[in-house]
Amino acid sequence: MSGNESARAEQPQRRVSRPLAGGLTGLAAVALTTLSLAAPVMATPVTPEEAAASFYAPTEERVAGTHGSVIQLRPLTGDPALAGARNYLVLYRSIDMRGETVAVSGTLAVPDGTPPPGGWPLISWAHGTTGVADVCAPSQDTSPEFPAHDYTSLVRRVQERWIAAGYAVAQTDYQGLGTPGPHGYLIGTAEQRAVTDMARAAREVDPEIGTRWVAMGHSQGGQAAIFTDAQAQRWAPELQLLGSVALAPASHQGIGLQASQLANSAGVAGALTPLTGGAMAFLPLIIRGAQTVADVDPARFLTPRAQSMLGQADTGCIGQLRQADSWGGMAADEVFTRTADLSALTRVLNDNDPSALSFTQPLLVLQGRSDTTVPALATDAMVVQQQAGGQPVQYRGYPGIDHRGVLEASFNDALAWVDTRFGR
Known part of the structure; x- marks a missing residue:
């Protein structure tokens, strides 16, 4: 994103429902108008980094408002935009697990052309694990230097197939990823709120998006999609959730960690690696996520070396954590003490396991x-x-088919299923 995109569009007092100049609607047109007027009067040039930081961190008084409403937006060109669509970087409101209103970032892509009767069908996409550090937010992937570019660029190619099929695609960064505050990694209700409020914000940006929508997610996002299936209709009753698609959804994380620790205590560390999915690289993210909702003390279960490496999650993304010189190179006996007490951590994970959820969609x-x-x-x-x-x-x-391969391998099945939900 260039410095010319640094001016921000303020949220209007009411939604504009009629098409505006250039075929744009609502807030999107207001955003472009504001950008064109504001850019020439900037007194001091800013770097792209300064512009990004300013967009993602609004003042406290601007955050107050209704969850799912837009704080500001700007048009996107180049990554992370999707081909065949009008693209926007969006900052919107959600509610965290303490009941406080927070700013959340995300992206929206609306297909070019005329919407079908009832408006564009919407997919609110929940992304897989990138990390918990702000620099890992997918909306900040503007070049191959982005630390999770190998994953986010793959996801975008799949999302472009949804655009070509006539769906608008919104994608949240989740609470606290890119924006101020901690990211509740694998905290299902927090993820659901971000996914659902992104759907609400998408309709405010472009009223040509219909009220019917589907949640879809991969890995971490698969878990988020299931929580959305169970909770979204109550969270946003004015929208009609038609169902959810969960690709390789995270589940049984608590059992997996307990199995690794028990194997370590028995002196057979690593024996359960095929069943636990190489969880060590994800462990610092899991700990940070659990700490957003519970008093989880890593000193009760981590070795001194592992404790000293925990801060890597606050600055690096999953690719760095997977490296051999980081968490990816550590075995269970290097991570867990023999007398590890994982009870507080596994309690959070079990509470956020999607297996026991009830849903009607x-x-x-x-x-x-x-x-x-x-x-x-x-x-x-x-x-x-x-x-x-x-x-x-x-x-x-x-x-x-492996973890990432399922994105492409399952597309035709997912498309047929979603088309059926929309009666297409």
Whole structure:
């Protein structure tokens, strides 16, 4: 994003529902007008980094407002924009787990052309793990130097297929990722609020987006999509959630950590690695997420070396944490003490496991059978529990497909399922 994009569009007092200049609608047109007027009168040039920091950190008085309403936006060109669409960087309001209004960032892509009757069908996308540090927010991926570019660029190619199929695509960064405050990694309700409020904000930006929508997510975002399926209709009753699609959803994280610790205590550390999905690189993110809702003291279960490395999660993204000289190079016996007390941490993880959720909207779960990040056995167990509880779940597996490969491998099945939900 260039310095010329640094001027910010203030939220209008009312939504504009009629098309404006250049085919734009509502806040989007206001944003472009404000940008064109404000840019020439800037007294002091700012760097792209300064512009980004300013956009993501509004003043406290500007954050107050209704959850799902827009604080500010600006048009996007280049990454992370999607081809075939009008793209916006959006800052909107949500509610954190303490009940406080917070600013959340995200992106919106609206297909070029004329919307169908009822408005553009909307997908609110929940992204997979990038990290908990602000620099890991997918909306900040403006070049290959972005630390999670290999993942976020792959996701964008899939999202462009949804644009080509006639869907608007909104993607939240989640609470505290890019914006001030901690990111509640794997805290399902916080993720749901961000995903649902992103859908509300999308309609405020462009009223040509309809009221019907589907939540969709991968990995961390798959878990978020299931929580959205269970909670979103109450959170945003004016919208009609038609269902959710969860690709390789995170589940059974508490059991996986307990298994690793027990294997360590028994002197067979690493024996359960195929079942735990290489959880060590994700552990510092899990700890930071749990600390947003509970008093989790890492000293009760981490070795001194692991404690000294915990701060890497606050500055680096998942790619750095996976490196051999970081958490990715550590075995369970280097991470957990022999007398580790994981009770507080696993309690948070179990409370945020999607397996026991109740929901009435349909759910489609898509899983690569060769996934070693979210093992297929964990997803199998989740689906069995959900189906046994009478939840409306459909499940499809893809032999030979790994964690990221499921994004492309499952697209046609996901498209057919979502088209059916919208009656297309």
